[in-house]
Amino acid sequence: MQFRLLALLVAITPFALADVEFTSPAAGAKLTGGGSINIGWKDSGSAPSISDLKTYQLFLCAGGNDDSTFIQLTSITTSGTFAAGNKAIGNVGAGVGASTPSNAYFLKMISVAKEGGSVTNYSPRFSLSGMTGTFPPNVLAGAKAVTGTDGPPTVNQVANNANAAPAAASDYAIPYTMQTGLTKFAPMQPVPPSKITKKNPTPQYPTSAVSLASTFLPTPKQVTTMTMSQTFSVSSMENTVAAAPMPSDDMAKFLARWKD
Structure with a gap:
């Protein structure tokens, strides 16, 4: 069964000042599974402004507060x-x-900013009774280890966040497949040469061992990729020789050769 979005209600206030703070379900709420729940949010008072956000994805999660101890159970939207x-x-x-332990559930919203990047907010924890499913061992252990009702901390990856450090040249020097952060950095796109001169191509990076997955892999946590800007420039000028009219005698010789 799935956690389905049924409706979106109530227009957002034009005086929104910050990113998402969940207001419903309340912290520590005890709800009944198998039915509907109300989800609501407001301005949190922290940058970025909600007016700077455009779209979002909303998920139901369960488990601990660490990436390795919670999972997205299903998508709301x-x-x-x-x-x-x-x-x-x-x-x-x-x-x-599952119905136990208490306060095992929380919501996750990934919001995309108009100027690039994203911010991920989590709701307070709540309980669902009457549940008939089970949790994976790591998720169950993570939920049991949590004290209080706070969900995981906010992850701010908004590109125009004034508090975020700009990408450094060293970020782009790390091979893409070796990067593990929420934001990945892709190298500058190469400019193709005017001709191919290499006769014996070699790999850009050394070969490495490959391990095939024997179980389901975790959901990717990366939220955006930044590509290094091009630094080359081009210029052009008019070819005045080609644009000049051909003399009449040259034109006659050209037409004669063309006829032959």
């Missing part, structure tokens, strides 16, 4: 827009998780 409202109503399938 993958194409929400802040212009549509600040509330949602979802239906919880009883089979998506």
Whole structure:
């Protein structure tokens, strides 16, 4: 069964000042699974401004506060827009998780900024009773280890965040497949040469061992990729010789050769 988005309600206020703070479900709320729940949010008071955000994805999660101890159980919506409202109503399938431990559940919203990048906000924890599913061992252990009702901390990867450090040249020097952060850095796109001169091509990077997955891999956590800007420039000028009219005698010789 799935956690489905049924409706988006209530237009967002034009005086929004900051990113998302969940208001519903309340911290420590005890809800019944297999039915609908109300989801709401407001300005958190921290940058970026909600007016600087455009779309979001909303998920139901469970487990601990560390990446390795919680999972996204299912998607509420993958194409929400802040212009549509600040509330949602979802239906919880009883089979998506377990009833215990208490406060094992929370919501995750990934918001995309208009100027690039994203910010991920988490709701306070709440409980769902009447659930018939189970949690993986690491998720169950993570949920049991949590004290209090706070969800995971906010992850701010908005490109125009004044507090975010700009990408350094060293970030782009790390091979793409070896990067592990929420933002990945791709090298500058190469400019093709005027002709191919290399006769014996060699790999750009040394070969490495490959391990095939025997179980389901975790959901990728990267949220954006930044590509280094091009630094080359081009210039052009008019070919005045080619544009000049051909003399009449040269034209006659050209037509004669063309006829032959």
